[in-house]
Amino acid sequence: MSIYRHILVAVDLTDDAAQVVARAQKFQGEGVRFSLVHALEPLGFAYGGDIPMDLTSIQDQLTAHARAKLAELAPLLQVPTERQYVFTGMPDAEIHRLADQEGVDLIIIGSHGRHGLALLLGSTSTGVLHGAHCxxxxxxxxxxxA
Structure with a gap:
């Protein structure tokens, strides 16, 4: 029996998401429930707000794509639609907010194990680790x- 009752699985929707979900599956058991989350950074952040056009429709398309990808992963963890979350915002902050709001006791997230400059610039997994209350x-x- 798992000591965790509500597990939040945060995925980036790359091929690496399968590894994260596979690890989460090891926690499946009686009384354990899962939620899935993907957080999109606003397109304005990525381009510094310097694009003189409305990015709303593109952001909506990205959100729809993310929802579809979560729906593909959800059956592996028996996650109902109401616990599949897609947010637009800073990923670590959105994951913390959701974890606190839903009473999550474990967050599972992928880490690329970056070093050097990439580590100094930060990563989502590092941000989640340092700000989580679980x-x-x-x-x-x-x-x-090999």
Whole structure:
């Protein structure tokens, strides 16, 4: 029996998401429920707000794509639609907010294990780890296996 009752699985929707979900599946058991989340950074952040056009329709398309990808992953963890979340905002802040709001006791997230400059600039998994009010499992992803 797992000590965790509500597990939030945060995925980036790359091929690495499968590794994160596979690790989460190891926690499946009686009384354990899962939620899935993907947080999109606003397009204005990515381009510094310097694009003189309305990005709303593109952001809506990205959100729809993210919802479809979560719906593909959800059956693996038996996550109902009402616990599949897509947010637009800073990923670590949105994951913290959702975890606190839903009473999550474990967050599972992928980590690329960046070093050097990439580590100094930060990553979502590092931000989640340092601001979470619950346990965090960072799953090493993107490793090539022989």
């Amino acid at each position: 346990d965090v499992l960072a799953v090493r992803v993107g490793l090539k296996t």
